[in-house]
Amino acid sequence: MTAAAPRAGTRLVDRFERGLDAPICLTWELTYACNLACVHCLSSSGRRDPRELSTQECRSLIDEFERMQIFYVNIGGGEPTIRADFWDLVDYATAHHVGVKFSTNGSRITERVAARLAASDYVDVQISLDGATADVNDAVRGAGSFATAVTAMERLAAAGFTGFKLSVVVTRHNVDQLDAFAAIADRYRAQLRLTRLRPSGRGADVWDELHPTAAQQRQLYDWLVLHGESVLTGDSFFHLAGYGDALPGLNLCGAGRVVCLVDPVGDVYACPFAIHDEFLAGNVRHPGGFASVWRESDLFRSLREPQSAGACSSCGQFDACRGGCMAAKFFTGLPLDGPDPECVLGHGEHALDARGETEPPRPAPDHSSRPRKVAVTLTTARGADGVRSGPDHRPDRSCDEHPLAGFVPAPGPSRP
C-alpha cells in the first residue's frame, strides 16, 4: 500500500478508525462445507449449513458490493470451490467490477481451472499451506493436504499464473520454516503471505499449543522486518509493532471499521476471526441489506467510537500496537480494553495467568464435521447415592487430550 500525499496533521489511521462508507477489504465465506478439517479452522467449518445464501442471493449481494464500490472480496469458507455455483459467482463478480481473491486448499485446482485462472486479470488465488514440509503441514491440515496444495501450485505455475499467494498461518511448529516457505513461493513464482494464528473457531482448541512462543514472536518480527513489503501479512501482526518499528500496512484493528466478514448464511461479523454473537452486526437478508448493516449497525458504530485503552493506557507502546487483536483477547477470555494475549512486552501472559478458572467464550456457531472437543470443566461429581455421575477421568490441562498434544515435528528436508 502506498500513501500519496499532501495535508499533514490528519493521520490516515485515525480516519480509518472512524470507519469508511464501505469496507476496504471484505471477507466473504461462501460455505461452511469443507473437505478438510484443519485443527485451527477460524470458522469451525466442515458441514454445509442448509441456510446458506442461494445463487440469486449471492448475485444480489455482489450487485450491492458493486454499488458500494467494494473493489474486491476475499472469498473463503469452508472450501469455497465446493459450491456448485462457485465459478459462476466468480464470473458474475468480475463482470460487475468486483475483483475476487479466493482461498483454497487446492483440491479443485485442476489443469483446466488453472488455465482459466491464469487467463483472468480479476481473479487472484490464495493456496493455504501451514507447513513447508508434509509432516508439519499435515499435522494441522490433515493427511495428504500438503501434496494437494503442492499439486495445485504446480498446475498454477505450469499454466503461467504468476503472483498467486501462498498463505501460511504462523505456528509454533512452522515458524522455523519461514525461509523454506519463501523458497516454495519463489519456486512457483508465487507471493508469500503470512498471517497470525487466532484462537478463533477450532483455533480456540489448539491455540495454547500452536501459537508462537514469546521468543518465536521476536524471531518472526525480525524476519518480517528483514523481508519488508515482499511478504504480505494482511496487517495481521500489528501487535508486534510494540517491538519498535511498525511493519508495512495500516497497523490497526480494522474490525467493523475497514474490514468485516459476511458468513455463508449472510450474517455480518466485525471480522473473519470474530464469529460469535458478541460481534454479529446483522444479516444481509434483512431490509437494507449489507449496506445498512455496514453503515448503521449499533455494533459497527460503537467500534468506530474512540476505544478505551484500559489497562494499556499507561503503556508507552500503546500507540504502536493499539492494544492488539480484539478477537485474540475475546477468545482467550481477556478484557477487550487490555493487552493482547501475545503482547510483546509480556503483559498478555500476566493477564492470562490472572484469568482464574472462568472459561473463555466459546466460538460459535460450529459446523465441524466431527464433534468438537469441549474443554472439560466439570469436576467429578457424586450423586446422593454415592454413584459417580460425571466422567471418571479429567485431564489436567485441556490440551492433554488433543491429537496434537506432545506433537513435535521432526526436522525434515524442505521439499515441495
Place this chain on the structure above:
Amino acid sequence: MPPLTPPTTGAPFDVSRPYALHPQVALRPESFGALAYHFGTRRLSFLKSRTLLAVVESLADQPSGLEACRVAGVAPGELASYERALATLADSGMICERVA
C-alpha cells in the same frame, strides 16, 4: 494474472507532461480523499485529500499534470507537495503518461 511489479514506462514523472488514470484503476471517494485500487497490480493507494482526488480526476482532460493541479484549485504554494503525490501515484502505476 497480476504482474509482480507495477508496470512503469521507465520515464520519471514530469508534471509538465499529460497524464491519465490507468484504465485498470478505480477510484472511490471517501471523506478523507479517496481510495484508488489497481486491478492489475492489486495495489491499493490512498489519496489523502479531496483536492488530490479532483486533480487525479481531471488529469485526462488537461494538457499537463500542472494544468490539472491548477484547474483543481491547488494553490501555488502547495504545488510541490501535489507534484510529489502525483509522482508517487505514477511510480505505482496508478496514473500513466498519455499521448497528448
